[in-house]
Amino acid sequence: MHGPCIICVAITGSLPRKADNPAVPISISEQVESAQQAFEAGATIAHCHVRDEDETPSSDPEKFAALLEGLQRHCPGMIVQLSTGGRSGAGQARGGMLPLRPDMASLSVGSNNFPTRVYENPPDLVDWLASEMLAHGVKPEIEAFDLSHIFKAKEMWDKGQIQDRPYVQFVMGVKNAMPADREVFDYYIKTVHRLFGPDAPWCAAGIGPNQIVLNDWAVSSGGHART
Amino acid sequence: MHGPCIICVAITGSLPRKADNPAVPISISEQVESAQQAFEAGATIAHCHVRDEDETPSSDPEKFAALLEGLQRHCPGMIVQLSTGGRSGAGQARGGMLPLRPDMASLSVGSNNFPTRVYENPPDLVDWLASEMLAHGVKPEIEAFDLSHIFKAKEMWDKGQIQDRPYVQFVMGVKNAMPADREVFDYYIKTVHRLFGPDAPWCAAGIGPNQIVLNDWAVSSGGHART
Ligand SMILES: [Zn+2]
Numbered sequence: 072m073h074g075p076c077i078i079c080v081a082i083t084g085s086l087p088r089k090a091d092n093p094a095v096p097i098s099i100s101e102q103v104e105s106a107q108q109a110f111e112a113g114a115t116i117a118h119c120h121v122r123d124e125d126e127t128p129s130s131d132p133e134k135f136a137a138l139l140e141g142l143q144r145h146c147p148g149m150i151v152q153l154s155t156g157g158r159s160g161a162g163q164a165r166g167g168m169l170p171l172r173p174d175m176a177s178l179s180v181g182s183n184n185f186p187t188r189v190y191e192n193p194p195d196l197v198d199w200l201a202s203e204m205l206a207h208g209v210k211p212e213i214e215a216f217d218l219s220h221i222f223k224a225k226e227m228w229d230k231g232q233i234q235d236r237p238y239v240q241f242v243m244g245v246k247n248a249m250p251a252d253r254e255v256f257d258y259y260i261k262t263v264h265r266l267f268g269p270d271a272p273w274c275a276a277g278i279g280p281n282q283i284v285l286n287d288w289a290v291s292s293g294g295h296a297r298t
Numbered sequence: 299m300h301g302p303c304i305i306c307v308a309i310t311g312s313l314p315r316k317a318d319n320p321a322v323p324i325s326i327s328e329q330v331e332s333a334q335q336a337f338e339a340g341a342t343i344a345h346c347h348v349r350d351e352d353e354t355p356s357s358d359p360e361k362f363a364a365l366l367e368g369l370q371r372h373c374p375g376m377i378v379q380l381s382t383g384g385r386s387g388a389g390q391a392r393g394g395m396l397p398l399r400p401d402m403a404s405l406s407v408g409s410n411n412f413p414t415r416v417y418e419n420p421p422d423l424v425d426w427l428a429s430e431m432l433a434h435g436v437k438p439e440i441e442a443f444d445l446s447h448i449f450k451a452k453e454m455w456d457k458g459q460i461q462d463r464p465y466v467q468f469v470m471g472v473k474n475a476m477p478a479d480r481e482v483f484d485y486y487i488k489t490v491h492r493l494f495g496p497d498a499p500w501c502a503a504g505i506g507p508n509q510i511v512l513n514d515w516a517v518s519s520g521g522h523a524r525t
């Protein structure tokens with residue numbers, strides 16, 4: 072028996088544009104409206120990226136501040152998770168919004184390949200992002216693009232770089248990183264339970280067409296889901 | 299019942315210096331002498347790095363040519379594996395020795411963190427190194443620093459980027475990459491057998507004090523060993 076499934080809605084993401092899908096919310100007001108609809112439909116975490124006027128990904132703290140304020144006003148009680156991912160900025164600019172003290176932020180703890188490049192999360196940047204989250208009371212969501220990232224989260228928890236038991240998201244289906252493989256998915260769950268305890272929560276996200284597959288696997292296995 | 303264990307001797311490596319251990323063979327003649335002793339003691343693969351006069355790692359094809367020639371002369375029948383690892387050069391310089399047509403070369407197929415930096419193996423470099431190995435008849439040894447690297451090897455084999463069934467080495471105990479974890483080790487073996495067949499060979503290496511641990515695990519599990 073599992074508790075209720077937490078639905079985390081990624082309202083915008085870092086990549087899709089209006090040209091790909093006219094329904095993608097880009098402006099702050101579009102994002103707040105979209106998140107409110109999802110919140111009313113039952114989503115309780117909003118995973119947020121912000122964009123520049125030309126729709127390119129940004130990590131501008133002022134934009135994040137406006138989004139955070141809008142979400143707090145229109146979706147009272149919704150958990151706001153801001154992305155510190157590498158598609159929206161480089162180096163410490165990726166964590167410039169952490170002093171805003173969102174409820175949560177994403178935290179990549181290792182490096183891996185992406186479709187056409189290296190997703191770079193050098194150890195000193197990982198340490199700095201974690202320390203900023205600690206300093207500002209922000210709960211990290213660990214993005215596990217590969218198995219060793221779960222072990223890195225354990226090490227960081229042991230060292231006090233992560234305060235609470237790590238909340239890990241399995242990211243599958245990224246080309247040149249981990250494919251959406253059911254046996255690996257089950258091994259990820261087993262590893263989370265081994266390292267963090269049998270009742271440790273976890274969530275999963277699939278990229279593109281793998282999203283619905285991962286939702287199915289996660290919900291039916293007692294995990295939480297990312298849209 | 300398993301066949302005989304293949305011992306691959308890493309005579310020099312990329313990092314240790316005379317100041318760390320006076321016995322580390324650095325010059326070509328020291329390397330050939332050391333490899334010959336190992337060959338006579340039963341090692342059948344030599345994993346090779348070359349160094350500059352000041353002991354810093356190098357990927358100079360002329361140095362590799364001299365080493366290859368010395369090994370072929372003094373260790374007839376020994377399999378020579380040249381490193382294309384990222385500690386000895388950057389970009390395509392890492393593969394400049396492949397036209398020498400060594401029996402084997404190491405091939406990293408993904409990126410991961412190292413103790414203080416990102417070990418960068420961008421997808422286009424991985425593709426190029428693999429194509430050079432194909433063009434020059436060099437058998438790759440896949441260096442798996444994380445689980446997804448085994449899946450990447452499968453994808454490359456399926457696409458014809460790797461000619462024979464991939465020969466994978468599990469690398470464990472690198473700080474910020476995969477620790478030397480026995481359950482993961484067993485899962486690596488299971489994954490190799492699932493993806494490449496129940497009789498697929500594999501080998502394992504541990505970094506520093508993990509070396510002897512990994513040797514024990516590998517030899518007792520039917521794998522091959524790296525010194
Ligand atoms: Zn995101």
Ligand SMILES: [Zn+2]
Pocket residue numbers: 170203206207
């Ligand atoms: Zn701060």
Ligand SMILES: [Zn+2]
Pocket residue numbers: 308311312345346347381383
């Ligand atoms: Zn090496």
Ligand SMILES: [Zn+2]
Pocket residue numbers: 397430433
């Ligand atoms: Zn060539």
